[in-house]
Structures are given as structure tokens and as C-alpha cells.
Amino acid sequence: MRDNETHIPVSVITGFLGSGKTSLLQRLLNTPEFADTAVLINEFGEIGLDHHLLEEIDENTLLLQSGCICCTIRGDLKDAIRDLYSRRERGVIPPFRRLVIETTGLADPAPILATITSEPVIRHHFRLGNVITTVDAVNGVLHLRRQPESAKQVAVADRIVLTKTDIAEASEVDLVKAMLQRVNPTAPIIESADTPVDPAFLLAHDLHDDTHKLSEVKRWLQAESKDDGAHHHPRDVNRHDERISAFALTFDGALDWTAFGIWLTMLLQSRGEDVLRVKGILNVVDVPTPVVIHGVQHIVHPPVHMKKWPDDDKRSRIVFIVRDIPKEEIANSLSAFNRLARDLDRSHDAA
Amino acid sequence: MCSLCGLLGEAHWTDRSASPKAFGGGQRPPTRRQERLYRVKLVNEVLAYFALRLDDWQGQSFVLRSRTGKTEIVDDLMAVWSAAETMIGRKLDPTDPSLVGYLKQGATRH
Structure with a gap:
């Protein structure tokens, strides 16, 4: 069994184009208890992120022999995480306690998860945390119906953050929530516009965290x-x-x-x-x-x-x-x- | 899993959890060896439907054989299915109704 104390948790923030991934990330990083989080992002969006542990990675994928896309170890991501860890160990960057990866809007999160759990070096230092998926309340219904990437991002989520609920009609919000619950009934839905987002609930409470393991499983069983x-x-x-x-x-x-x-x-x-x-x-x-x-x-x-x-x-x-x-x-x-x-x-x- | 990872002691989730410790608390937890032999026996119940056979190899790897003499050494359970797929040229789908029917018959035979 892994020693959860020694492995750095990696959370993945995914969500369709314009669904508010970067805004969410910005809110999470602004809280003092999560300031020691390293961040890897796929692309710099319109919202500037000012964080001392921010890196950008390029898309380039390395296909494993199995040829299955979901088991692809992403070469760029592998290099970025290894490099980050190496610099952490050498004291070049502060000793971050967790890592957050923000994907592109069209990304399939599975190869990212495979990289963390299968890459021989990374898996000895990191462990998978929560997959957080942002869904835009205004366009979410359309994305879920038309875009396979969006439906998959929701299906693999541990947490769903529903954004832009303040500018959506109440009926739109109800419809998108019903769809989200049908696609993934195990992930709690957090409406980010109305309530302050609890960073610990998104980033820290997961199955490998001993104090929240039980409540996490109870949620699935509900x-x-x-x-x-x-x-x-x-x-x-x-x-x-x-x-x-x-x-x-x-x-x-x-x-x-x-x-x-x-x-x-x-x-x-x-x-x-x-x-x-x-x-x-x-x-x-x-x-x-x-x-x-x-x-x-x-x-x-x-x-x-x-x-x-x-x-x-x-x-x-x-x-x-x-x-x-x-x-x-x-x-x-x-x-x-x-x-x-x-x-x-x-x-x-x-x- | 590549052979190098095998040498480095990478464990597949089914191997990791097959240790007596993982089964902890039981009255007579099986040893790793017993668990492995039992696993091979069960896998063979399934592979028989596809005219394939698996043998344990030194408690470290498995040897997969076809009736036509094809042989392959594999490291873990996941690799058994992918090697079997290559040998017979199609996927081994556990939800295939004819396989499920075959297994049910097997269960009544035992």
C-alpha cells in the first residue's frame, strides 16, 4: 500500500472551453492554506494567473505499446512533472505540498490520470487526488449533448463545479444539474457563483485522505x-x-x-x-x-x-x-x- | 508492463492486493503462492472457452499457450488478456453472452 503521507497529491481541473477552469483555479490558489500548490497548465487563457509555481506544458503525446488513447502517457506532462519534482528536491522551488494540473478545454483527462498513476518515476512520488470538472451553466447542456469530451470530463469527475449560475436562467441550471446527476451521480455538484468554494473539499478531501475516506465512500453509496x-x-x-x-x-x-x-x-x-x-x-x-x-x-x-x-x-x-x-x-x-x-x-x- | 518494470518490482493492483496482508484479518489467509495458483486455476476456467491455457512461471510471471503452440510470457493479469487478444485475434469480452453461458455451465459442473 502507498504511504499517503509521502506522496504528493495531484488534482486535475478539467472542463469544456470557457467553463471557468482558470477562474476556479485562481480562487483556489488565493486561499492561504493552498498557497503551497504547484500548478501545471496546458494553455494560458485570457485570465492572467499570477502564481509563483506556475508552469506551462506543451501538447505532445507519447503512445504506449498498447496503443490505447486512454493509457497514453503524455510525454510533455511526464517531463513537466519530473522536472518540477527535481527542482523541488534541489531546493530551486519551494517544497510544494500538492500539484494541480489544468487541462485544455478539449482534453480527455484519462491520459493525464494514466501518466500520474503509471509513469514509473512519477508514481513513486505523486498520487492521484480529485478530478474536478467545471461546467458552464449557460452552455453546459449543449456541450454535454454535442461534445463527447464534455460528457467524458463529467463522467470521470470526483467533483463538479457548476459555474456561471448567476447569469443562467433557473430552468437552465435545473436542467444542467439533472443531466450532470444522470451522467455522474457520484460526484457532488458545487455551484460556484452563489457560494464560496471550499478549496479543501475540492483539493484535499479524497479517498486517500484517512479523515475523509469514509464520507467519500458514503457519498458514492448515496x-x-x-x-x-x-x-x-x-x-x-x-x-x-x-x-x-x-x-x-x-x-x-x-x-x-x-x-x-x-x-x-x-x-x-x-x-x-x-x-x-x-x-x-x-x-x-x-x-x-x-x-x-x-x-x-x-x-x-x-x-x-x-x-x-x-x-x-x-x-x-x-x-x-x-x-x-x-x-x-x-x-x-x-x-x-x-x-x-x-x-x-x-x-x-x-x- | 515492461520487463524492466517487472525487475524493478512494479506490482499490478491485482498482485498488490493478493498478498496475505491485504487479506488481513481472515481466519486462514491464503499465502501469496496459494493465491497465485488459485488465480491461475480460475483464469483457466475462462481461457478454456478460447482454447487457451495459462501456467504459473516461478511465481513471477505467467506463460500463456494456445493449442496451436503459440507461447507468451506475461507479467500480470492485465497482460494476460492483451496477449490472449493478440493470440486469438479478437477481444476477450467477459460480457459476451455465450461466454457467460459457458461459465454458468462450468459452475454447475464443479
Whole structure:
């Protein structure tokens, strides 16, 4: 397991063009407790950011052998993070405690996440924090429907910041919120125009933070309870928001960890580009405490062991956010793998 | 994962969590070796549908074989599926209804 104390958390701020990423970043960096944050941005926007730890990176990507775009390690980002760390260690720049990466408006966040979790040097010094996605309340509905990038940015988010709610009609705000909740019911939506943004909630409270681990998992499970079990079928394949569906699966008996690992790796290898998020709490055979699983596309975080269950319900509950995959397919498949494990005599060969 | 990372001791998430410590608290937690053999046995239940077979290799790697004699050494579970994909020329989709049906039959046989 990783030592969370020694790894520098990396938060990713993403969001469609003009959705207010830089304004949000500026507000976050202005708070004294987050002043020791290093920032990497893809492009300098119209809003000037005056921060002593600001770097610009160029787009250039290095494709891994697998050739899958979401597992691309971005060469530019890799160099930028390594360089930042090297200068931190040499004392050239102050010893920043966290890193924030602001993506371009059209960016797919997955390669950025892959770079942080897979690059051999970076993964030993950094760990992934929250993905924060900004959505413009005025144009958000249009972006979600028409732009695959926007729908994906929302699907992979841990936090959604709804901007420009002060200049949008109340009906527009309601509509965009309903769409956001449907695409990603696990991410809390923060309306940035009306309330002061809490930087700690966005940047610091995550699954790897021991004091907030439990509340984070509880939030996912609330999303699970919102799933009405209705089967979602897209009416219009050109509407990107409708191709994405979120649903929860609940398993009464304990799950076999090995079978689950086999099933998930196989699913991610074959359909990983359409499995946007997997989040859940598992009741594992022979393990009294819950195991938390958390993945974005092909990237699966090291499983987190919790000291206790968040509530009295000790069933395994997993939330999936997928593109064009029906709930029944996932449910039947995982059940079949688990049943196979249950019926195999575990001790027979293993002795 | 490249062989260099393997030498450096990079662990896939399924390996990392297969350690007895990760299973902590259980009455008789399996050893890493037992877990690995059990994993191979389970994977073979699935690979049999695709006429492939996996063997453990020194507790470090796995050897994937096809019936036509193709062989490949792979480091972790994720790599098993990508190597298998190359061997049979198509994706191994766990949600494929015919595979799910096959596994259900297998479960009743055991």
C-alpha cells in the first residue's frame, strides 16, 4: 500500500472551453492554506494567473505499446512533472505540498490520470487526488449533448463545479444539474457563483485522505441509492450525454477477490474505453472489513482497505459509469465469474 | 508492463492486493503462492472457452499457450488478456453472452 503521507497529491481541473477552469483555479490558489500548490497548465487563457509555481506544458503525446488513447502517457506532462519534482528536491522551488494540473478545454483527462498513476518515476512520488470538472451553466447542456469530451470530463469527475449560475436562467441550471446527476451521480455538484468554494473539499478531501475516506465512500453509496434500476437506452446516439449511463449493482453474498480481479481486468482490457468509472465497496470473502475499489477507464487505484463499514449494509455495492453498455450485461457477467469461483474448491489446488 | 518494470518490482493492483496482508484479518489467509495458483486455476476456467491455457512461471510471471503452440510470457493479469487478444485475434469480452453461458455451465459442473 502507498504511504499517503509521502506522496504528493495531484488534482486535475478539467472542463469544456470557457467553463471557468482558470477562474476556479485562481480562487483556489488565493486561499492561504493552498498557497503551497504547484500548478501545471496546458494553455494560458485570457485570465492572467499570477502564481509563483506556475508552469506551462506543451501538447505532445507519447503512445504506449498498447496503443490505447486512454493509457497514453503524455510525454510533455511526464517531463513537466519530473522536472518540477527535481527542482523541488534541489531546493530551486519551494517544497510544494500538492500539484494541480489544468487541462485544455478539449482534453480527455484519462491520459493525464494514466501518466500520474503509471509513469514509473512519477508514481513513486505523486498520487492521484480529485478530478474536478467545471461546467458552464449557460452552455453546459449543449456541450454535454454535442461534445463527447464534455460528457467524458463529467463522467470521470470526483467533483463538479457548476459555474456561471448567476447569469443562467433557473430552468437552465435545473436542467444542467439533472443531466450532470444522470451522467455522474457520484460526484457532488458545487455551484460556484452563489457560494464560496471550499478549496479543501475540492483539493484535499479524497479517498486517500484517512479523515475523509469514509464520507467519500458514503457519498458514492448515496448515488447508488438514487439508481432506480430503470434500464437506460439512448434515444439518440448523437447525444453524447445519453450514451453514458450510471448504475449500481448490489451483491448479497461476499465476492471472491480473485474472481473480481480477473473479471475487472478482462472487462477493462476489452471494453475499458467505455467503462468510464468504477467505484464501489466490496464485501470480500474472508475479509471482515470492506475493500474500496476505484477506477477510471483502464486505471485502477490500489484497493483501499477501510477499518469499518460506512453503514449497517454490508453488501457489496458497485457504481458503474459506462458508455453504451447495458446494466444487465455487467451484472450477469460479474455474477457468473463470482459463482464460478464460489463453486471451485479453493483449497484443492492451492494446498 | 515492461520487463524492466517487472525487475524493478512494479506490482499490478491485482498482485498488490493478493498478498496475505491485504487479506488481513481472515481466519486462514491464503499465502501469496496459494493465491497465485488459485488465480491461475480460475483464469483457466475462462481461457478454456478460447482454447487457451495459462501456467504459473516461478511465481513471477505467467506463460500463456494456445493449442496451436503459440507461447507468451506475461507479467500480470492485465497482460494476460492483451496477449490472449493478440493470440486469438479478437477481444476477450467477459460480457459476451455465450461466454457467460459457458461459465454458468462450468459452475454447475464443479
